[in-house]
Amino acid sequence: MAKTLFDVKNDLVTIGAAYAAAKQEKIVEASKPEASIENIKALETKEANLKARFDILQKEHDEMEAAQAAALAAKTPAPGANLSDPKAKITAAKAGLVRAVISGENVSPEIKAALGDGNSTGGEKILPSTMTNELLHEPFVKNPLRELSTVTSVTNLEIPKVTFTLDDDDFIADTETANELKVDGDVVTFGRHKFKVFAPISETILAATDTNLVQTVEQALESGLAAKEKKVAFATTPKVGEEHMSFYSTQNALKVVTSAGTDFYKAIKAAIADLHEDYRETASIVMRYTDYLDIIEALANGSTTLYNAQPEQVLGKPVEFSDLAVFPIVGDFRYSHFNYDPQILYDRDKNVRTGIWDFVLTAWIDHQIKLKSAFRIAKKS
Structure with a gap:
């Protein structure tokens, strides 16, 4: 089964954690006066192997992420494209609304006007009025174990x-x-x-x-x-x-x-x-x-x-x-x-x-x- 970007992200976290642990293990071993050079070299080899795997996964991750971003961008109309078309103007205004809300910025009067916010065109019915003020979203949840667990x-x-x-x-x-x-x-x-x-x-x-x-x-x-x-x-x-x-x-x-x-x-x-x-x-x-x-x-x-x-x-x-x-x-x-x-x-x-x-x-x-x-x-x- 082909690896998805989600899979590669998970693999990257796992190998990254193993690499960090191996690096720390090498440092701890090297600091012991009685440690043999063979053990230290073995740990260096382990660290190098994990680093190589991490770099490969990182490269694949970046390429897959770039490809996904390019595919999404190809589907997204360029800002200001064909705004003489009423439908394109409404689409651009809606996109501006979402971007403003997600970024925590105020929705511009131009966007509100384009969506018919409180004017005589009746366009305010396109969206619930509260949506022109803010987008209500529950706080995104994080799992602290993601920083520690495998x-x-x-x-x-x-x-x-x-x-x-x-x-x-x-x-x-x-x-x-x-x-x-x-x-x-x-x-x-x-x-x-x-x-x-x-x-x-x-x-x-x-x-x-x-x-x-x-x-x-x-x-x-x-x-x-x-x-x-x-x-x-x-x-x-x-x-x-x-x-x-x-x-x-x-x-x-x-x-x-x-x-x-x-x-x-x-x-x-x-x-x-x-x-x-x-x-x-x-x-x-x-x-x-x-x-x-x-x-x-x-x-x-x-x-x-x-x-x-x-x-x-x-x-x-x-x-x-x-x-x-x-x-x-x-x-x-x-x-x-x-x-x-x-x-x-x-x-x-x-x-x-x-x-x-x-x-x-x-x-x-x-x-x-x-x-x-x-x-x-x-x-x-």
Whole structure:
């Protein structure tokens, strides 16, 4: 199956994350006085290979994106083209309206006049009057795990939990990980869990330029995918069949580290310390912003200095925020892995009463926590 631009974007993120991790791993190894030059050279080779793959994907991505932009531009009338034609003038005015609204600029009087906003031509009936003022759109959703987790798009994906082995049976120093591999096996198999995303499109957007239409739809769909990813990963009461996707599910039973305190500061510190060093070095924290502010308020003790500090400076590890992370999660999020089935279906529907189209995407997702021992949940007592 041919790769789409969406697939290449996902692959680029995955390889990019692997490249960054390999580069960091090389630096850490090179800083060890006892490290052998063979190991360092092997890591350099690994880094170079990933860099080469990243560059190839980046080139393909840029070419595909340029081709898509050219195709969209070919369908879009040039600004001011044949504006003596009343229909072309209305089309240009509608495009100007959408561009102004999306960019947050005021809609010009010329555009309003062309659309018949409040004049005697009756043209104001072309659009609801509120649409001449602003385009109401829900905030686009982002998934903070996208900055940390692995994301792929592979059919029937199976991957090993660890990326290397040794001939010594006791090569895994972390006994918790060794026990997990013994109980759960050393291979992760991804399933297919169906869901739908609906992207509402007004008739105004539908009548605008192809470029604006595509941007609106893509942003809405990306928001839907991000919302689904967050929902399954942070669900405290997961749906039947989706229990394995949540950090908080009893099925995964991630280790909980509890410390006394009115905020999560000590619990997070204890959770970081409780991780095996292999995971601690590359660990991150996902937590609610309100919980972080509680920590800052307690540590600042009336001073404003900490409020200007980066979260990583305060907690010692990179921090991503999500309101769904009811208890802070600490760990190496490379072992959090989202996989989409490449098969994606598209459909449409229209509400004739409201004039709103629904662009419908049907997709299949799975989220696997590849190594539970790479994570801790911080709780306060």
